[in-house]
Amino acid sequence: MTISEEEIKKRFTxxxxxxxxxxxxxxxxxxxxxxxxxxxxxxxTLGFYTKFAGFGIYKKIQNQYFDKMVRDIRSKFGAELIDTKSTVKRVKENQEKGILGVYGFISDQTPSRQKAKYWDEFMGHVVPIHTGGENLARELDMNVLYMKVMKTKRGHYEATFIPITDDIKSLPVNEVSKLFIREVEKQIYEAPEYYFWTHKRWKFRKEKAQ
Incomplete structure (x- = not known):
């Protein structure tokens, strides 16, 4: 809540x-x-470096006071938060207004069974994969990058951008989501201790085909 721009730029590169x-x-x-x-x-903090408008997609917290606190903390770094229920409408409005944006999707969480349209193997289990980011990119012809965040030492992190596609129309449906989940897997295998294991990623599973 109190970290300065100068300090966080040193700690997250x-x-x-x-x-x-x-x-x-x-x-x-x-x-x-x-x-x-x-x-x-x-x-x-990418908002400090981009000329595009920066947006983070997040799930709104029911408690309005905690929700405001989270929004205030996260927006201090130059990005605006959009709750998941408003995402599609807001992104399309920005496109219609000619506003170029970068939209951050943390897409490794579990969708509900009802919303699961695509399943793939992840860490040895067949699970539903979020495809919202890919669907928007495909519909609005947006480019896609993966951001790999790694810990370098205590309290210090670095992020590396990995291209997914600059021509999404040329890829099969769900290919972007497949490439994304493969990158997440590689990152976990490199250093599993920094993955957020408690978020019930494997709540829903299917048996693997023999």
């Missing part, structure tokens, strides 16, 4: 911000996919 700027120069909005891994919250 970007290894290849120039790649992100290359994607900005393509003049299409960007979907940024990442996971509940390491200090993912600090990724909102």
């Amino acid at each position: 970007f290894t290849n911000i120039e790649l992100f700027h290359e994607y900005e120069n393509k003049n299409k909005s960007i979907i940024l996919l990442y996971a509940h891994y390491a200090s993912w919250e600090w990724s909102l």
Whole structure:
């Protein structure tokens, strides 16, 4: 709540911000996919470096006071929060107004069974995969990047951008979501201790095909 811009810039760095700027120069909005891994919250500091409007997609907290506190904390780094129920409407409004944006989706959580449209193997189990980020990117012709956040030492983190696609129309449906979940897997295998294991990622499962 009290950390300064100078201090957080020292503690959360970007290894290849120039790649992100290359994607900005393509003049299409960007979907940024990442996971509940390491200090993912600090990724909102990207707002200090982007010329695009920055937005973080989040699930609204029922308690209005805690919700306001979370919004205030996260928005101090230059990004605006959009709750999940307002996301599609807001993104389309921005597109219609010609507002180029980068939209952060933490997409490794579990959708409900009713909303599960795509299932894939993740860490040895077949589970439902969130496809909201891909669906928006496909409908509105947006580019997609993966952001890999890693801990470098106590209290210090770095993020690396990994291209997913700058031509989503050329990819099969669900391919972006598949590529995303493969990147998350690789990151977990490298250092499993920094993954947010308590968020019930494997609440729903299917048997693997033999």
